[in-house]
Amino acid sequence: MEYAVEMERITKRYPGVLANDDVSLCVGAGEIHGLIGENGAGKSTLMNILYGLELPDSGVIRVFGREAAIGSPNAAIRLGISMVHQHFMLMPNMTVLQNIILGRAPTRFGFIDRAKAREAISDIIDRYDLAVDLDLKIYQLSVGQKQRVEIIKALYRRAKILVLDEPTAVLTPDETNRLMSVLRRLKEQGISIIFITHKLREVMEVSDMITVMRKGAVTGRVKGAEASAGSLSTMMVGRIVDMSVPKAERKPAEEPIVEIDCLHALNSRGLPALRGVSFRIFPGEIVGVAGVEGNGQTELIEVISGLSRPLSGSVRFMGLDVTHMPVRPRRELGMAHVPEDRLKQGVAASCSIRDNLVLGCYYRPPYSKLGVMDNNRLSGLAERLREDFDIKAPGTGGLLGTLSGGNMQKVVFARETHDSPKFLIAAQPTRGVDIGAIEYIRRRIMRLRDEGSAILLVSAELDEILSLSDRILVMYEGEIAAEVDGNCADEDEIGQFMMGARRKGHSDA
Ligand SMILES: Nc1ncnc2c1ncn2[C@@H]1O[C@H](COP(=O)(O)OP(=O)(O)O)[C@@H](O)[C@H]1O
Ligand SMILES: [Mg+2]
Missing domain, CATH: 3.40.50.300 (P-loop containing nucleotide triphosphate hydrolases)
Structure with a gap:
């Protein structure tokens, strides 16, 4: 040859x-x-x-x-x-x-x-x-x-x-x-x-x-x-990796924990990005959002997580109308968010791994009392998370910016999920991370669901959506073009909805 x-x-x-x-x-x-x-x-x-x-x-x-x-x-x-x-x-x-x-x-x-x-x-x-x-x-x-x-x-x-x-x-x-x-x-x-x-x-x-x-x-x-x-x-x-995530049969709870009603919102250029989006999420289920990027997914996450406000429509979380509530009180109610751009929104690269890990809780008891931080307790927590989440670093004192992409993502993931949030928004959770870390993060998401968390998974990886989701919503031009059962979803069918070639109503439940 x-x-x-x-x-x-x-x-x-x-x-x-x-x-x-x-x-x-x-x-x-x-x-x-x-x-x-x-x-x-x-x-x-x-x-x-x-x-x-x-x-x-x-x-x-x-x-x-x-x-x-x-x-x-x-x-x-x-x-x-x-x-x-x-x-x-x-x-x-x-x-x-x-x-x-x-x-x-x-x-x-x-x-x-x-x-x-x-x-x-x-x-x-x-x-x-x-x-x-x-x-x-x-x-x-x-x-x-x-x-x-x-x-x-x-x-x-x-x-x-x-x-x-x-x-x-x-x-x-x-x-x-x-x-x-x-x-x-x-x-x-x-x-x-x-x-x-x-x-x-x-x-x-x-x-x-x-x-x-x-x-x-x-x-x-x-x-x-x-x-x-x-x-x-x-x-x-260098070891056997199993990317298939076992999905146990599970009946989600009867009452929704998140209720999105008829959201309309603009994108950063002032153009309509959400055009009447409604759906609900129940504890113990993963709702996947599929779609070609730029069809409103980013704006949907921003509105639900509290990073921006919609033009109209509402977001209810645990029975409360949180549409105009800032981010921190939402977090205190039990909402967590793994953002799509970890470097811009998820981490402080010039701070230590430890500080990044405890960012979500350093100000609350038992880590802080009467405004005084308990440094020993915080270091103990950071060390435990490093071990539990298999973050590859010699300790937690080093700068976050020295970690690889996969390990940075584990830091974000550890911080957002270690105290079992009631609701997790996971946006592109495995983008740019190594295959070993992908396996790890997907399994963690499934475990949270099995423990009763509600999860909104937004991902450009159709494989990821298909293997994890209980229900799949397909977004196209700011609307939900279809809802598909995650257990019998067909990739080609979803692909057609993603391209706007087909659409069908979704049942909103
Ligand atoms: N210009 C460089 N100077 C110093 N180290 C480098 C340079 N380019 C790559 N490396 C190192 O060489 C190794 C291989 O990197 P690279 O070839 O970019 O890997 P891949 O493309 O497979 O991700 C890494 O440890 C990386 O940090
Ligand atoms: Mg390369």
Whole structure:
């Protein structure tokens, strides 16, 4: 077999970290090669070496059989290698066309030949189904469109080998499917693809071969067709992970604890975001909210948690009208909130892990009496939570900002749930966290439900909604487009409601 890329025995050390430890990776010509591993496994480092952004300490790279010293991205591009980074590298105030031809414009008598460039680019767009308007400015594009621009740019530079670093981390399910079909088309045209992800289903769906990394080293290599989620996650994490969360039969209570009635609200740009949303949540059930992001989920959470006020409609919690109640008294009644953006709303990165853990209770008895904090008691609580919630840190004195995303999320989760809230709003609770922590957090959510908490789970991961929810509400354009029983929900059906292709009334109970 002809190899597009052979990376042989690559080692790369950063101060204090062995980022790549004797790593070998072979990618066949015209193959989709999945590269998976938890955060920090060394995937980006390996690809930065291939793309000439970093030099290896040792090891050999061959491109189409020829040994190559790749000293810069320009050298990589000359060899036919392109990389789409996790963070896009586009000029926001320039048009799509300008971004694509930047530095590579064809010239005619010394002038840039835009017409010729446009023609060549339109050709690429048609061939790979990468629709995007060439005359829009980058800042006007959605994330999925920006990603397509990056791919077009790579193809315009005649890439034969395309590296995509976590391309689906930022995409909606629909955009993800679309990207998958683009990858297949690229492969049909003989382009080799290295696709980095930590989402097992995706990688199994499209990859011919999969290489698994863990802590800087390769821990497995399997054919896509022979891979299973169980074996891949074991290679990634180093132990058996079971992502299926057992859902015990449970009869929710008779009386609702949360009653949302006909909410109307505006988004931050002053446009209608909620348009008459009503539903109820009962103790002992998980109500999942599915939907493409931006269909009112964020505003719904803000109104229920008390971060913002609706235009009209009401929120009742434990029989009380809390629509205009601030956040803290709601919390004191037993409402907890794991926010969707933990760095903006959930944690204070420059404070200690301990302070972040006790943020919700330091001012109340028994941790504070007559306005005096009991520091021993607070430290004891923080230490206990670190152990119970398996937060990987040597103690609780260090700064929160030094933790990985998964451990930060465990801190938020521990703080919000350790005293069994009556009602938990969990917004994107496993976004950007490692597979081991995902398993942990999902099981905790289920346990809270089994202990009688009511849970509102808002997630862009349809898998997560399907595996945890007792009932599923699908949001579309600020309304509840459907309600589906979580035990017999069908992914395709929900997908159609998410796209607005279908709708049906929900029973509100
Ligand atoms: N430029 C750098 N300087 C120092 N350490 C780095 C640098 N880049 C990555 N690392 C470290 O190398 C390890 C592997 O990181 P990375 O390749 O980004 O992993 P992945 O992409 O699999 O999440 C991590 O411990 C990370 O902190
Ligand atoms: Mg990375």
